[in-house]
Amino acid sequence: MKTKNVADEVLRAALALFAEQGYANTSVQQIVQAAGVTKGAMYHYFTSKDDLLFAIYERMLSLQKRRLDEITAAGGETEAVLRAVCEDVVVTSIDFLPEGTVFFRSQHMLTPERQAEVKRRRREYHDKFAELIVRGQEEKRFRDDVPVPVLIAHFFSDIHYLPHWYSHEGPENEAELAAQITELFLRSLRRTDG
Amino acid sequence: MKTKNVADEVLRAALALFAEQGYANTSVQQIVQAAGVTKGAMYHYFTSKDDLLFAIYERMLSLQKRRLDEITAAGGETEAVLRAVCEDVVVTSIDFLPEGTVFFRSQHMLTPERQAEVKRRRREYHDKFAELIVRGQEEKRFRDDVPVPVLIAHFFSDIHYLPHWYSHEGPENEAELAAQITELFLRSLRRTDG
């Protein structure tokens, strides 16, 4: 199918350019040039530049949500589930580093409605994550002297920050790093007293 | 001095607009209008729109560096110094929330030279922070099974993330939150074995 090739090529080019120079600094001209198509072709598949950006968000949100659902559906002890979720989201974030760069940097460039949509989807994820922590607290395994939102922010901040410092050329191994970050988080989450 | 008023008013307006809508989505027209001056006046004090953005960075970088120097100069036990540094940077980041929003979101909109300058100044801070951790490791108080860059990223991620979730209307008290975040970090940093 030729259709998919053109649209996909445009998306791939857009992602690379947005990650490198930012959304606002990237012109539609540059994108279609990098993708080897014309503006006419692009506007045949996408209704606007904004559409391109949102497609990137859509992919990431769907992927993360699906992975979270799979892991929680498998069940298990609270801390083990939480650990699996955390490690997975770190690894996924590394695998999709350019997406992450764009994701966290360009949210305010979306139309307000789409910003709201992204916010809603993120809250879904967020809430499901919160459930795990609350469950751990009820089981008296996790501390409850720090508000849950703070604990959550403490973990998501690591994910958020990854694209800003992680380099594929660096010494860090992906899975190892995921385990380390998760361990740091869990250690600060556990109760110290019985 | 009238001079300062105009320049200050422009900067204040620029900061608010950049934080709210992003640098690229804010026109010089909007800025001078919000500041109650004209473009002629603005371009008398600043050479470009980019200049406005960099001024915000300059203020933040200087402030943070100065505070770090003051605290480390006072001396003390390693963990106590580190705790003071961490709590201070959290509080400062909350006090300058709009600056933080712009700081972390718009770095790639600066000219390459200025991006490099920001990067250099941040590394200075970074390195001084790293010294504290290494010292703690040498004193066998901090864990050394996780690479120092990972430990540092783990803390800075919280700072980075603050503007994304903290709200002045929320329940969190500034100093209390600073203590909580710092405690989470220190807990994951300490050795568990003697």
Add this chain to the structure above:
DNA sequence: CGTTACATACCGACCAGACGGTTTGGAGCT
């Protein structure tokens, strides 16, 4: 099979307007 009828995919010149930045001119102080 030939021909008509229409849909999909795509091209690329073009446009209106917004933008950052400049220029000109003058008010008010020293």
Add this chain to the structure above:
DNA sequence: AGCTCCAAACCGTCTGGTCGGTATGTAACG
């Protein structure tokens, strides 16, 4: 007069988006 400070009109550039037109495919009909 000379200087700082600023207002307002102005300009060249670049952008996202449009639009008339073409090429290719394919389904229906006779």
